[in-house]
Amino acid sequence: MGVVPVRRLALLGGGFSTDDDGLLDEWVLGHARTSRPRVCFVPTASGDAPAYGERFLAAFRAYACESSVLPLFSRELDDAALRAFLLAQDVIYVGGGNTANLLAVWRVHGVDRLLCEAYDRGTLLCGISAGANCWAEGSHTDSFGPLTFLPDGLGLLPGSVCPHYDSEPGRRSSYRAAVASGALPAGWAVEDGVGALFTEGLLTETVTRTRQAHLYRVEPDGRGGTTERALPHRLLLSPLRRS
Template identity: 75%
Template sequence: MAVVPPRRVALLGGGFSMDEDGLLDDWLLSHAGVARPKVCFVPTASGDAPAYVEQFESAFRSRHCEASVLPLFRRELDDAALRTFLLSQDVVYVGGGNTANMLAVWRVHGVDRLLREAAARGTLLCGISAGANCWAEGSHTDSFGPLTSLRDGLGLLPGSVCPHYDSEPARRPSYQDAVATGRLPAGWAVDDGVGVLFTDGRVQEPVTRAPDARLYRVERDGHGRASERGLPCRLLGHG
């Protein structure tokens, strides 16, 4: 009987686009599962912004990996080549930007289907902000301007996700209200500086580069209110 690899998703509250120390990206690569991983950056949510791509290439060029970028706004690969390319990656790293627009573009190009196939094959899927939102069933997003609930996502991670939980003051009350009222299912709120690896939908390892940053489980209690529970995170860079 064939062995089914675990489905792995990592949510990042930082990385090359936010942090200078590189701790979260180094932690991420340590879970790639191979000595020199193939890492593909997907910048769809930013409209394939050139400056964002340059940041990724600069940060990962010096790391022990084989870095590449998948542009979709000026796509060069046909369907067969796109499938071969994505399924050959050890890590798919999705950037931030507009979650709703990104999901729509992915579906037009069939990338959503290919990412599900990659997950089933054991590829580590990860990302920051919109790149964290996309893996869940729903998310807390500013894709439409004001913060709101998006009951849309790839569903590879059960529940919902809220990024920037500590750095944007409106996030905490807005996300808690969405969970309390049922607009979003229970889920995970990620402070900036936190990284968390999920294996088959369960928390495997939460870490942080900032002593005060946390990962939170936010659920609806029996009284129609949201309850918040912080999970301990291992502090990176301190042994």
Template identity: 80%
Template structure:
């Protein structure tokens, strides 16, 4: 009997769409199970926005260390069998930002939620920014409905909840803490822009930052109607500090 692949996902507070140095994307690729991973960008949350797709293509097609592709669902071209084969062949699935609630609805319509769970079980690294980070958890803090609010919905691959843009958007920190304190969201993880968090089998195994002063936080009820917020140690990312995982 073969050794089971670890189940791994990453929450990103940046990447090709926001950063010029590529450090968080370098870090993601360094976590892949092979030395030249197949990386699929999924821009569903933005409605498959062409400008977003072009950003990804520009950033990743020039890289010698990966094979990039894009999954379009708003002009879907693959039948069910081809879609399953395509997603299960990926080493990294990189989900873009946008509207978390819309993303979940579209994925479920096309069965992508089930396929991503299957890919995750087989060792594909799942990752993303903003809505692409929210989607993996049991719930998240989102502006999917206009004002910032809580969304007790997600794929549930990561236990607990997620809050992106913890430091950069007014109201995020206060309202996420309030949602956790009130029990509207379970305890979870808050990611500031510039940071990243890697989970293996649902357990945080590394937190990193490309920008001094930004980080990752654990937020949980304190039992008295408030919350405890713990800032977690983050490894600074530098071009020379990225080590690729050995090919499995």
């Protein structure tokens, strides 16, 4: 009998696009299933902004990995090649931008199904902002302008996700209102600087790159409001960069 793959995903409140220290990216790579992983960046949520992909490649040259970028707005791979490419990755890292547009484009190209297949095969899925929202059943988003709820995601992570919980005005109150009303299920509020690892849908590790940052569990309180619980975390003190 073969080894059953472990299904894991990570929510990031930072990384190469926002931080200079590389701590969260190094933490993600430390959970890859190989010592020299294949890491693919998917910048769909930004409309495949060229500078975003270039910044990823520049940052990940410092690590012992094989990095690549998957564009979909100028797609070159046919269905078979796209499937083979994504299933060959050890880590798939999704960038920020518009969550609703991201999901729509993925579904047009069948990428949503391929990511679920990669997840089932043991590829570590991760991302920041929209790239964190997409894995859950629902999310808190500004995809439509004002902050609102989006009860639509890949559903690999039970519940909902809210990014930028501490850094964008209105996030905290709006997300808690959505959970309180039932518009979104109970979920995870991610402050900037946090990394949260889920294994088989369960939270197994929380780290931060600053002492002030937290991951919160937000749930309905049964009285028309919510409870908000800060979860224990480990502070990332020094780079773990490999060469």
